[in-house]
Amino acid sequence: MKKKAISKNKLYSLIALLFVIGILGMLQANSAQYSYQISILERSAIYAVVAVSMNLLTGFTGLFSLGQAGFMAIGAYTVAILTIPADTRASVYYVDGIAPAIANLQCPFWLALILAGLFSAAIAAIIGIPVLRLKSDYLAIATLGFSEIIRAVISAPQLNKITNGSYGLKNIPAFPNLFVAFGLCGLCILLMVLLINSSYGRAFKALREDEVAAQAMGLNLFRYKELAFVISSFFTGVGGGLLAIYMRSIDSKTFSINLTYDILLIVVLGGIGSVTGSVIGAFLVTAGREWLRFFDNPLTIGGIDIPLFRSGFRMVIFSILLMAVVLFYRRGIMGSNEFSWEGLGRLIRSIPNKLKRKSKTQKGDNA
Amino acid sequence: MLKIENLKVNYGGIEAVKGVSFEVPDKTIVTLIGANGAGKSTTLRSIVGLVKPSAGSSITLDGEELIGLDTTQIVSKGIALVPEGRHVFPDMTVLENIKIGAYLRNDSLEDDINWVYTLFPRLKERSWQLSGTLSGGEQQMLAVARALMSHPRILMMDEPSLGLAPLIVKDLFSIIREINKKGVTVLLIEQNANMALHTADMGYVMETGRITLSGAGKELLADESVKAAYLGKKKN
Numbered sequence: 001m002k003k004k005a006i007s008k009n010k011l012y013s014l015i016a017l018l019f020v021i022g023i024l025g026m027l028q029a030n031s032a033q034y035s036y037q038i039s040i041l042e043r044s045a046i047y048a049v050v051a052v053s054m055n056l057l058t059g060f061t062g063l064f065s066l067g068q069a070g071f072m073a074i075g076a077y078t079v080a081i082l083t084i085p086a087d088t089r090a091s092v093y094y095v096d097g098i099a100p101a102i103a104n105l106q107c108p109f110w111l112a113l114i115l116a117g118l119f120s121a122a123i124a125a126i127i128g129i130p131v132l133r134l135k136s137d138y139l140a141i142a143t144l145g146f147s148e149i150i151r152a153v154i155s156a157p158q159l160n161k162i163t164n165g166s167y168g169l170k171n172i173p174a175f176p177n178l179f180v181a182f183g184l185c186g187l188c189i190l191l192m193v194l195l196i197n198s199s200y201g202r203a204f205k206a207l208r209e210d211e212v213a214a215q216a217m218g219l220n221l222f223r224y225k226e227l228a229f230v231i232s233s234f235f236t237g238v239g240g241g242l243l244a245i246y247m248r249s250i251d252s253k254t255f256s257i258n259l260t261y262d263i264l265l266i267v268v269l270g271g272i273g274s275v276t277g278s279v280i281g282a283f284l285v286t287a288g289r290e291w292l293r294f295f296d297n298p299l300t301i302g303g304i305d306i307p308l309f310r311s312g313f314r315m316v317i318f319s320i321l322l323m324a325v326v327l328f329y330r331r332g333i334m335g336s337n338e339f340s341w342e343g344l345g346r347l348i349r350s351i352p353n354k355l356k357r358k359s360k361t362q363k364g365d366n367a
Numbered sequence: 368m369l370k371i372e373n374l375k376v377n378y379g380g381i382e383a384v385k386g387v388s389f390e391v392p393d394k395t396i397v398t399l400i401g402a403n404g405a406g407k408s409t410t411l412r413s414i415v416g417l418v419k420p421s422a423g424s425s426i427t428l429d430g431e432e433l434i435g436l437d438t439t440q441i442v443s444k445g446i447a448l449v450p451e452g453r454h455v456f457p458d459m460t461v462l463e464n465i466k467i468g469a470y471l472r473n474d475s476l477e478d479d480i481n482w483v484y485t486l487f488p489r490l491k492e493r494s495w496q497l498s499g500t501l502s503g504g505e506q507q508m509l510a511v512a513r514a515l516m517s518h519p520r521i522l523m524m525d526e527p528s529l530g531l532a533p534l535i536v537k538d539l540f541s542i543i544r545e546i547n548k549k550g551v552t553v554l555l556i557e558q559n560a561n562m563a564l565h566t567a568d569m570g571y572v573m574e575t576g577r578i579t580l581s582g583a584g585k586e587l588l589a590d591e592s593v594k595a596a597y598l599g600k601k602k603n
Contacts (some may be wrong), residue, residue, distance in 0.1 A: 202470075215439075
């Protein structure tokens with residue numbers, strides 16, 4: 001009986017996967033027509049990778065870090081420097097020229113992404129040693145500072161020959177097609193899910209719940225904190241690299257603290273400690289901002305200009321929606337639960353009951 | 368045998384443990400009783416390396432010095448601690464909690480999981496429940512079960528009866544005896560002197576950082592000053 005249920009769920013998942021691939025194929029075939037939708041979806045998927053990697057740290061290991069933008073910057077610049085076609089580099093580094101050491105350094109984008117991850121992981125390993133001695137808010141402030149330092153270093157004129165300082169880098173080759181972009185994001189998230197469900201994931205969670213008890217079980221606290229920090233930074237770096245490929249031109253302002261807040265928003269909205277929550281949050285937040293552009297345009301109904309409808313108003317609406325979500329879903333959309341077909345089934349079955357109850361109370365009000 | 372000699376621990380100028388010596392022979396139940404602030408928990412925490420004792424102290428397991436090793440190494444030598452106040456992992460299921468107890472082992476857990484489930488049938492029923500939603504008694508049982516999963520030679524418990532109903536305390540102590548019969552040495556810290564001394568082979572009374580009395584469990588129960596201080600009976 002139980003076996004049957006599992007295979008049924010697998011069948012549903014397979015259908016859902018084929019459906020997604022079908023949609024991607026359709027978008028790919030008409031990429032000129034749907035370029036706006038595609039760009040939103042790609043950005044969402046990349047944010048989902050970074051959000052899940054932040055969740056791995058904040059939600060599953062209980063380390064509140066705000067260094068995401070810094071590690072993304074490291075990843076993005078690594079990918080950019082390694083993938084900009086050598087023959088166009090002169091035009092990119094038009095101010096001070098390019099450092100000879102990196103002038104002809106070029107590799108395929110997948111290798112660049114792996115190197116981006118490894119490079120940010122290495123930096124995380126170094127700064128993790130002092131920083132991970134701190135806890136909660138103090139850790140957040142230290143990593144926040146680190147992130148700003150990275151941004152300042154990247155935009156420093158002294159590094160013009162490597163990072164092109166405040167002029168940014170452009171001509172980064174785009175994804176060859178949609179499937180590569182989504183496939184890479186999916187792969188990163190899958191790897192993190194496998195990690196969370198392994199015995200390492202259990203150790204991370206134990207650390208989050210109770211450090212004293214975790215230590216009494218023989219867990220080496222520092223080793224696991226460092227491990228979580230390094231792995232999370234690896235995927236954040238890869239996410240930054242993906243963002244660079246997606247945006248095709250980057251500069252240090254892209255990686256300001258606002259980027260970290262966006263990711264934090266996604267994690268909190270989706271549910272701290274839920275991978276599916278982070279993925280849903282990434283798509284909702286990224287797409288939501290675009291849908292709400294409607295509020296930025298002046299609106300005239302019956303010859304009357306409706307006030308407030310002007311550029312910038314959508315962010316007001318967006319913030320109000322966020323507050324509403326946080327008030328009504330205290331623990332985010334998914335809480336710390338993961339998506340399951342049973343859960344979806346329960347939700348759908350419960351809708352008629354909720355409606356019934358609602359109509360009952362309304363009747364009661366009338367009487 | 369676990370041997371503690373001249374253990375001294377300072378917390379920033381205050382000497383919490385002032386030269387304590389005692390022995391925990393293999394396969395026995397030894398209890399440390401005493402009032403709040405006597406230094407019992409500090410003693411336990413120094414044994415597992417969570418607190419660093421002052422120079423001159425010595426804690427040896429079969430002649431091997433434990434001071435200076437980190438907690439992971441000490442736990443891997445077969446000493447498990449059930450910390451005071453249970454400390455289960457609240458947002459993990461009962462089964463996950465039990466599995467994390469076996470964290471330092473690489474062999475199959477099946478038999479041991481079954482064993483702790485027979486010791487605590489209640490946990491088996493609740494195996495998929497989040498531990499934070501268990502009652503206090505069940506959480507204590509889970510904490511003991513979790514500690515047993517590391518296959519300890521020595522199980523150390525810090526006030527397991529804290530906040531539990533008398534009937535549950537009785538159950539818990541009978542399980543402690545059962546665990547001991549399987550060959551596990553038990554070092555028990557308790558304020559419930561009556562239960563602890565009835566269960567233990569050997570007892571030590573701690574007061575303000577020192578051991579003031581020691582003897583077989585039954586002897587201490589009969590001791591007039593113990594009766595007066597811990598068992599609520601008037602001196603005649």
